[in-house]
Amino acid sequence: MLHGKKILLGISGSIAAYKSITLVRLLVKSGAEVKVVMTPSARDFVSPLTLSTLSKNPVLIDLFSEGAWANHVMLGRWADLFVIAPLSCNTLAKMANGLCDNLLLAAYLSATCPVWVAPAMDEDMWFHPSTAGNLATLASFGNKVIPVNNGELASGLTGPGRMAEPEEMLSLVQAFFETSENLAGKTVLVTAGPTYEPIDPVRFIGNHSSGKMGVAIAHEMVARGARVTLVAGPGVQVQAHPNLQVDYVQTAAQMYDACIANFPKTDIAVMAAAVADFTPVTVAEEKIKKNEGGLVIELLKTRDILGEMGRQKKAGQFLVGFALETNNEQAYARQKMAAKNADMIVLNSLRDAGAGFGTDTNKVTIYSRNGLEQSFPVKSKTAVATDIVDAIIKEFYA
Structure with missing residues (x-):
């Protein structure tokens, strides 16, 4: 179980964002404290109200809101694990090149916890050399790339690029925390x-x-x-x-x-x-x-x-x-x-x-x-x- 664990969930603009609703529910049900940060384009795919209701925390989207500054540095230091799911091709490229034009990217660049990403994109985008290069760059930074699944895609094609299922990601998170303490004190x-x-x-x-x-x-x-x-x-x-x-x-x-x-x-x-x-x-x-x-x-x-x-x-x-x-x-x-x-x-x-x-x-x-x-x-x-x-x-x- 995940009692006492703090998980920051980043959601970028992808049709796979609907799966993030289930992922939030599963993480909270397992005892984790979950905060959600979204890119502005992610609002076109999933409702912040739904995510805030399930996570029991406000959903963060903008660097500035009503004259207040969202402290992305503290957000990146608060979490025990930062999971970006779905990771769109656009956000992947920005992360790989250090761009910082929204709150999710600012939180990523200042995060001190492990960062995991779950890509989601169509087959042709997945196979593009720039995608492979950007994923390799993220991995070289120490980030974990959750493998994509092979299945039906938003375009109607069938192939790789489908985001991992919420249940799969929950199992990975639980296994991570089970092993994350085996060198505690060393x-x-x-x-x-x-x-x-x-x-x-x-x-x-x-x-x-x-x-x-x-x-x-x-x-x-x-x-x-x-x-x-x-x-x-x-x-x-x-x-x-x-x-x-x-x-x-x-x-x-x-x-x-x-x-x-x-x-x-x-x-x-x-x-x-x-x-x-x-x-x-x-x-x-x-x-x-x-x-x-x-x-x-x-x-x-x-x-x-x-x-x-x-x-x-x-x-x-x-x-x-x-x-x-x-x-x-x-x-x-x-x-x-x-x-x-x-x-x-x-x-x-x-x-x-x-x-x-x-x-x-x-x-x-x-x-x-x-x-x-x-x-x-x-x-x-x-x-x-x-x-x-x-x-x-x-x-x-x-």
């Missing part, structure tokens, strides 16, 4: 992104990591009730949350110092960052000028963050490493787990399509010291994060 350390090792004031040695995988894991840990410290390399984009502290670093040495400082008070550590293995011995104070003789840079091996944490690990702590391999993947992953005294290794392979740096998807195999070996197909990094955290929790509490 402290988690996550690393994400690349490190930049300076050569001179202009240039650096780095890699193509976007940090999306580590950020998705951090958000999933927060959703499970943990207090998370995320040590993030340059260029990593993170959605704010009260239980998420972000320490930004640039170099491998800075990431090492941040991790070693936080590790003693950590229950679970997930080292997802792509840390540079080498750093220049010297850094030029001025920009190095191009010359005909070329340039030789002497490199020094960086300190081993995962290995040092493995040496310091105490009873009750759980340490997870990542391995990105191009050959002999399984053997190298297991060797790394043993050598670093890690409890779990998440393996990526650059040979797998849809995996590796800079993508919105990933394909992983998880190995644990207890003998777990579990492979997953290509999924969004948000979905992969759920699989990884599920595996961690299972092993952590074993």
